[in-house]
Amino acid sequence: MNGHCNGSVNAEAEEFCNSFGDLIIDTKKSSAVHRQHETSRKESEDKCRLPALEAAYTNILRQLGEDTDREGLLRTPLRAAKAIQFLTKGYHETVEDILNNAIFDEDHDEMVIVKDIDMFSLCEHHMVPFFGKVHIGYIPNKKVVGLSKLARIVEIFSRRLQVQERLTKQIALGIAEALKPRGVAVVIEAAHMCMVMRGVQKMNSRTVTSTMLGLYLEDPKTREEFLMLSQRA
Ligand SMILES: Nc1nc2c(ncn2[C@@H]2O[C@H](COP(=O)(O)OP(=O)(O)OP(=O)(O)O)[C@@H](O)[C@H]2O)c(=O)[nH]1
Ligand SMILES: [Zn+2]
Numbered sequence: 001m002n003g004h005c006n007g008s009v010n011a012e013a014e015e016f017c018n019s020f021g022d023l024i025i026d027t028k029k030s031s032a033v034h035r036q037h038e039t040s041r042k043e044s045e046d047k048c049r050l051p052a053l054e055a056a057y058t059n060i061l062r063q064l065g066e067d068t069d070r071e072g073l074l075r076t077p078l079r080a081a082k083a084i085q086f087l088t089k090g091y092h093e094t095v096e097d098i099l100n101n102a103i104f105d106e107d108h109d110e111m112v113i114v115k116d117i118d119m120f121s122l123c124e125h126h127m128v129p130f131f132g133k134v135h136i137g138y139i140p141n142k143k144v145v146g147l148s149k150l151a152r153i154v155e156i157f158s159r160r161l162q163v164q165e166r167l168t169k170q171i172a173l174g175i176a177e178a179l180k181p182r183g184v185a186v187v188i189e190a191a192h193m194c195m196v197m198r199g200v201q202k203m204n205s206r207t208v209t210s211t212m213l214g215l216y217l218e219d220p221k222t223r224e225e226f227l228m229l230s231q232r233a
Contacts, residue, residue, distance in 0.1 A: 035097055042092040046085050053081035087122055090159030095174040098156065102146035103179065111222070113137040114150045115230045123194050124161035132190030132206070134158075135230035138175055139182040139215055139222070150175070164190055164209045172211035183215030185226045 057077035061068050068077070115135040123130050136150050157170040172186040187210045195202050215222045 032100070035100070038097070039092075046092075049085070050078070050081050053084065054078050057081055086159075087120075088160055090156045093156045093159075095153055095156060095178050098152045099145065099149055099178050102149045103143050104146075105142060106140065106144040107142065108140050108144055109142075109182070111137055111139050111225065111229075112144065112147075113226065113229050114147055117151045117154050119154055119158045119167075119188065119190065121158040121160070121162045121164075121167060121190075123192055124163055126194040126198070127161065128193040128197065130162075130164060130190045130192040130194070130207075132188060134171065135185075135187045136171065136175070137183075137185040137216070137226040137230065138179065141180055141182045143179055143181070145175075145179055164188055164192075164207055168209040168211045172213055176213050181214065183217070183222060184211075184213045185216040185223065185230075186211045187227070187230060 054077040057080040058068050061073060061077065066073060068074075113135065115133070117134040117136065118131075119134045120129060120131040122128065134154050136154075138145075153171055153174050157167050157174065168186050168188050172184045175181070175186075176184045187208065189206055189208045191206055195205055212223060216226060217223075
């Protein structure tokens with residue numbers, strides 16, 4: 001472990017942001033610099049945690065009766081450690097981080113739908129994947145968001161240990177808070193490997209969850225329009 005692993009990364013990033021803060025007049029530039037430093041601080045923290053995660057995976061392999069010195073497994077604990085960090089990287093990200101300059105003033109008040117967004121997550125009960133499609137609709141209130149950012153919001157909340165219901169709600173609330181739209185609708189259809197590969201072993205079961213906010217909750221016709229458009233092939 002180097003010195004960065006005892007929290008000094010935090011302090012350094014903070015010191016950097018503070019010392020240069022006065023010099024940077026443009027607030028957008030300032031927050032971009034801050035975000036850049038937050039990202040590199042989080043990357044450093046991840047690196048610091050790798051050896052402990054690697055040791056944990058070595059232990060798991062040994063407890064499974066594997067020979068961790070055999071050639072095929074030599075780098076497996078490290079690979080697995082990096083993989084789990086990737087699969088849970090959403091803990092490091094916020095909606096604010098990714099939206100930065102991608103909210104635009106636009107006099108458009110009709111429904112916007114981005115559907116069939118691929119989603120991969122890990123069930124918090126068994127730490128095995130659940131995955132499927134996310135459909136998102138919102139009704140703007142003078143502001144629209146870059147379309148790719150909706151898919152990025154899905155990434156933030158799905159790359160964590162999750163239950164599907166919470167994931168659905170977090171995506172909807174994240175959009176609602178950032179855009180203050182007149183309504184948000186999120187539907188997720190997913191297959192849970194904990195129900196397919198183990199446990200009850202139901203290969204074809206799918207779980208559908210939804211969160212409706214604002215007009216989607218209040219107005220059945222708006223909700224129906226979203227459901228009709230998002231389910232259409
Ligand atoms: N509501 C909800 N349940 C989930 C989700 N992912 C997994 N589960 C369920 O979490 C439950 C955990 O139940 P337990 O009885 O504690 O665990 P278990 O003995 O492994 O259960 P089985 O999967 O039935 O073998 C199971 O019913 C899973 O299907 C999710 O996203 N939402
Ligand atoms: Zn599970």
